[in-house]
Amino acid sequence: MAQYNKVKAKHPEALLLFRVGDFYETFGEDAVKAAQVLGITLTSRNNGGSDVELAGFPYHSVDLYLPRLVRAGYRVAICEQLEKPSKDKKIVKRGVTEIVTPGLAVDDQLLEHNSNNFLASVAPGRSRKDPCGLSLLDLSTGEFLVAEGSTDYIDKLLQSFQPKEVLLSKDRRKDFEQLFGDRFYLSPLDEWVFTPDYTTEKLLKQFQAISLKGFGIEELERAKIAAGATLHYLETTENRNLKHINRIGRLANDRYVWLDRFTIRNLELIYSPHDHGVPLVNIIDRTVTPMGGRLLRKWVVLPLKDMKAIRERHEAVRTFVQSPPLLQDLDTSLKQIGDVERLISKVPLGKVNPREIRALSRALCAMEPIRELLLEAGSDVLAAMGEKLDPLPDVCDAIDRQLREEPAVNLSKGGVIADGFDELLDELRDVTRNGKSRLAAIQQRESERTGISSLKIGFNNVFGYYLEVTNKYKKAVPPEWTRKQTLTSAERYITEELKVLEDKILHAEEKILQREEELYEELVAWLHQYIGPVQRNAGVLAQVDCLLGFAKVANRDRYVEPEMHAERDLEIEAGRHPVIERQLEVGEQYVPNDVRLDPDDQQIIMITGPNMAGKSALLRQTALICLLAQMGSFVPAKRARLGIVDRVFTRVGASDNISSGESTFMVEMNETASIMNNITDRSLILLDEIGRGTSTFDGISIAWAIAEYLHNNGRARPKVLFATHYHELNELAASLPRVHNYSIAIKEHGNRIIFLRKLVPGGSQHSFGIHVARMAGMPAEIVARAGNILTQLEQQHITGEVDPHEGETGQPTAPHVTPNTLSADAMQLSIFETADPTAGRLRELLDQVSINNMTPIECMMKLQELKDLVRAAD
Ligand SMILES: Nc1ncnc2c1ncn2[C@@H]1O[C@H](COP(=O)(O)OP(=O)(O)OP(=O)(O)O)[C@@H](O)[C@H]1O
Numbered sequence: 001m002a003q004y005n006k007v008k009a010k011h012p013e014a015l016l017l018f019r020v021g022d023f024y025e026t027f028g029e030d031a032v033k034a035a036q037v038l039g040i041t042l043t044s045r046n047n048g049g050s051d052v053e054l055a056g057f058p059y060h061s062v063d064l065y066l067p068r069l070v071r072a073g074y075r076v077a078i079c080e081q082l083e084k085p086s087k088d089k090k091i092v093k094r095g096v097t098e099i100v101t102p103g104l105a106v107d108d109q110l111l112e113h114n115s116n117n118f119l120a121s122v123a124p125g126r127s128r129k130d131p132c133g134l135s136l137l138d139l140s141t142g143e144f145l146v147a148e149g150s151t152d153y154i155d156k157l158l159q160s161f162q163p164k165e166v167l168l169s170k171d172r173r174k175d176f177e178q179l180f181g182d183r184f185y186l187s188p189l190d191e192w193v194f195t196p197d198y199t200t201e202k203l204l205k206q207f208q209a210i211s212l213k214g215f216g217i218e219e220l221e222r223a224k225i226a227a228g229a230t231l232h233y234l235e236t237t238e239n240r241n242l243k244h245i246n247r248i249g250r251l252a253n254d255r256y257v258w259l260d261r262f263t264i265r266n267l268e269l270i271y272s273p274h275d276h277g278v279p280l281v282n283i284i285d286r287t288v289t290p291m292g293g294r295l296l297r298k299w300v301v302l303p304l305k306d307m308k309a310i311r312e313r314h315e316a317v318r319t320f321v322q323s324p325p326l327l328q329d330l331d332t333s334l335k336q337i338g339d340v341e342r343l344i345s346k347v348p349l350g351k352v353n354p355r356e357i358r359a360l361s362r363a364l365c366a367m368e369p370i371r372e373l374l375l376e377a378g379s380d381v382l383a384a385m386g387e388k389l390d391p392l393p394d395v396c397d398a399i400d401r402q403l404r405e406e407p408a409v410n411l412s413k414g415g416v417i418a419d420g421f422d423e424l425l426d427e428l429r430d431v432t433r434n435g436k437s438r439l440a441a442i443q444q445r446e447s448e449r450t451g452i453s454s455l456k457i458g459f460n461n462v463f464g465y466y467l468e469v470t471n472k473y474k475k476a477v478p479p480e481w482t483r484k485q486t487l488t489s490a491e492r493y494i495t496e497e498l499k500v501l502e503d504k505i506l507h508a509e510e511k512i513l514q515r516e517e518e519l520y521e522e523l524v525a526w527l528h529q530y531i532g533p534v535q536r537n538a539g540v541l542a543q544v545d546c547l548l549g550f551a552k553v554a555n556r557d558r559y560v561e562p563e564m565h566a567e568r569d570l571e572i573e574a575g576r577h578p579v580i581e582r583q584l585e586v587g588e589q590y591v592p593n594d595v596r597l598d599p600d601d602q603q604i605i606m607i608t609g610p611n612m613a614g615k616s617a618l619l620r621q622t623a624l625i626c627l628l629a630q631m632g633s634f635v636p637a638k639r640a641r642l643g644i645v646d647r648v649f650t651r652v653g654a655s656d657n658i659s660s661g662e663s664t665f666m667v668e669m670n671e672t673a674s675i676m677n678n679i680t681d682r683s684l685i686l687l688d689e690i691g692r693g694t695s696t697f698d699g700i701s702i703a704w705a706i707a708e709y710l711h712n713n714g715r716a717r718p719k720v721l722f723a724t725h726y727h728e729l730n731e732l733a734a735s736l737p738r739v740h741n742y743s744i745a746i747k748e749h750g751n752r753i754i755f756l757r758k759l760v761p762g763g764s765q766h767s768f769g770i771h772v773a774r775m776a777g778m779p780a781e782i783v784a785r786a787g788n789i790l791t792q793l794e795q796q797h798i799t800g801e802v803d804p805h806e807g808e809t810g811q812p813t814a815p816h817v818t819p820n821t822l823s824a825d826a827m828q829l830s831i832f833e834t835a836d837p838t839a840g841r842l843r844e845l846l847d848q849v850s851i852n853n854m855t856p857i858e859c860m861m862k863l864q865e866l867k868d869l870v871r872a873a874d
Pocket residue numbers: 580589590591592609610611612613614615616617618757853
């Protein structure tokens with residue numbers, strides 16, 4: 001236990017797997033945790049008078065159990081036996097060879113094949129205004145990225161790349177959680193690690209450079225600190241063979257469309273906050289290699305702004321769409337590639353198994369036809385990619401010559417190196433296969449040479465193989481034979497040749513394994529020089545895979561090539577929502593819609609319509625079409641003419657989000673304020689039910705003010721889609737020339753609303769909450785009464801009087817209150833204080849009650865609340 005305690009003391013935070021013979025053992029608290037997570041038996045044993053808990057599992061089950069421990073959130077230190085146990089030594093030398101954490105995973109069982117496994121490191125500036133540094137490393141692929149910028153930018157990147165673990169300085173933990181939330185697996189490091197000199201030195205050493213200029217990150221002080229701290233962490237966690245981390249790239253803020261983290265979430269680009277939601281990436285991911293899948297996830301959160309680069313991607317997709325045989329052939333070849341990127345990273349990490357090296361050669365062989373197909377595809381863009389591919393015939397050849405066609409996965413089992421590659425190995429294998437026949441051959445040859453016809457070969461444990469000569473032939477024994485034993489009727493001899501063969505036979509198996517290991521290690525060491533070239537190939541193939549995937553989606557879902565232009569307007573004809581259109585029930589058709597936004601004419605589109613009409617879908621599909629185009633994909637539309645957008649902002653009204661507990665009205669307003677401060681002429685802004693999280697007056701007033709600002713600010717004219725229940729906002733169009741009213745058409749049929757899903761010019765003139773409440777089974781008189789009370793309560797705020805009986809006989813009328821009709825005082829009051837909460841809540845309930853997007857229980861609860869409010873007001 002003394003040895004264990006010593007090792008454990010060095011890694012107090014880790015759960016220690018301590019190798020004892022054929023088992024990994026855990027002790028004390030670690031054993032309790034391991035037994036709980038792994039479901040293994042917890043026992044105890046006596047140690048110096050007291051009992052200590054103990055739980056273990058066989059060493060060969062480590063692949064099964066280790067991932068479970070790491071997934072349960074533990075840092076796991078693996079302590080191996082560093083020497084073979086021998087009889088003379090009582091205690092075997094042991095040491096920690098690996099520490100595995102969620103961010104340091106490299107084993108296939110711990111990784112998702114088409115997602116990166118990023119370890120982030122964050123170095124915030126001194127104050128919130130200072131730039132914040134971030135680095136992201138995927139140890140399993142060697143990809144190393146840095147970024148520096150505002151905390152919003154870093155927040156967005158953390159959201160986009162979803163690191164599995166985040167390093168930070170111990171003293172900045174609170175700051176970090178305030179800035180970025182508490183949803184990350186944090187590994188705090190000592191403060192001194194995050195210092196410029198130390199971290200720069202780490203980077204220079206890793207990249208064997210005298211300056212970081214060549215990487216384009218020289219200026220990024222905070223980012224360099226973050227990246228250097230990552231290298232420090234790797235060292236302290238026993239990750240020392242890092243040749244595959246040979247480059248560091250910069251995530252330049254200005255190259256990509258700015259998507260803040262709310263937008264990434266609201267547009268459900270890479271994940272969906274809803275239980276059964278499907279993110280965009282799932283719909284457009286038709287990649288066939290894991291590298292392609294991983295790259296696509298980056299393309300989705302980093303759409304391009306550079307026209308040339310976007311057009312190049314479109315050209316590639318067009319070429320594939322126009323040539324089905326090319327698409328088919330490339331697809332077939334790509335399917336043979338596998339995950340060469342992760343595979344080559346295992347070479348320096350010393351984790352590559354023989355079968356994976358074989359797979360590497362198969363992948364390299366498949367690259368040649370891919371290269372040719374790209375070169376002859378008739379597209380400059382694809383030809384340039386083809387040029388970059390290097391199938392490395394030498395590597396392919398060397399692996400083919402050295403490894404068996406189907407080598408064992410486990411080197412220690414042998415059967416890895418090909419026959420005919422190494423003379424010594426061949427000889428040893430021959431000995432094991434033909435030991436007996438070789439002995440027989442010696443016997444026969446010597447018998448013929450000496451004329452001793454009764455010559456026999458035998459074996460005993462004292463002196464091994466011998467030649468036995470009966471007394472009759474004693475005189476024929478040649479002088480070079482050495483006599484070893486005399487029996488009554490015969491004598492036994494050994495010869496040099498027999499001893500050599502004996503040695504080979506007796507130790508052949510062991511020597512074969514040893515020789516195979518030597519040769520294999522030589523091969524792996526030789527492969528180190530090809531890490532960079534294989535990574536570059538993997539990068540090209542990932543791009544081809546993504547572009548090919550876009551072409552497949554375009555064919556499957558009838559996407560068209562968008563026409564990108566230098567102006568700022570956008571025009572989408574018969575656009576569709578890429579996700580919703582694939583989710584519709586059989587027989588349902590997605591209704592396409594036209595959208596035109598032009599900063600000089602139709603800058604802001606105000607869309608009204610009832611619950612479930614399709615307002616949000618239209619907003620989102622417009623943004624998704626722009627983003628898909630800028631990712632390089634074709635788009636779900638009949639035709640699209642698009643000016644580049646540089647930022648996409650989305651805000652969803654608080655009540656839509658309230659279930660997630662993340663968005664309060666205050667947060668919504670903060671976020672909206674940040675949009676207002678960051679707009680540009682090329683921004684696309686989606687405002688969905690903004691202001692809904694407060695009372696009706698506040699909501700309308702705020703939405704009104706925002707729309708006015710977006711129209712009149714004089715700084716920038718972003719393109720805006722504004723979806724709202726407040727039909728009062730339609731009045732804005734009268735005074736603001738670039739605001740245009742639209743609504744989503746519905747048809748009222750008896751008691752039913754039929755959703756036509758068609759965007760039509762002109763705003764809707766009344767609130768539909770009442771209809772929807774009626775459809776939901778609310779007695780008509782309650783619905784009518786609710787409408788009346790609401791009108792009265794709102795009147796009360798304007799005039800200060802109320803007549804609760806007014807309007808009782810009339811039809812339920814929707815309130816008609818706009819900032820134009822409100823007195824200045826009322827406006828003031830409504831913005832800074834919450835207006836009559838009953839009115840607000842009533843209005844909200846009327847707007848929200850919908851049989852379509854609520855569970856029956858939610859619907860019942862809202863109806864009950866509505867009834868209660870009506871009764872209370874009466
Ligand atoms: N153009 C369309 N074609 C077919 N179905 C559609 C279309 N637009 C929306 N839908 C369907 O209608 C549902 C509701 O749409 P959406 O959420 O956009 O409505 P909404 O008007 O924003 O409602 P709410 O105000 O409640 O948020 C969608 O989930 C989708 O299934």
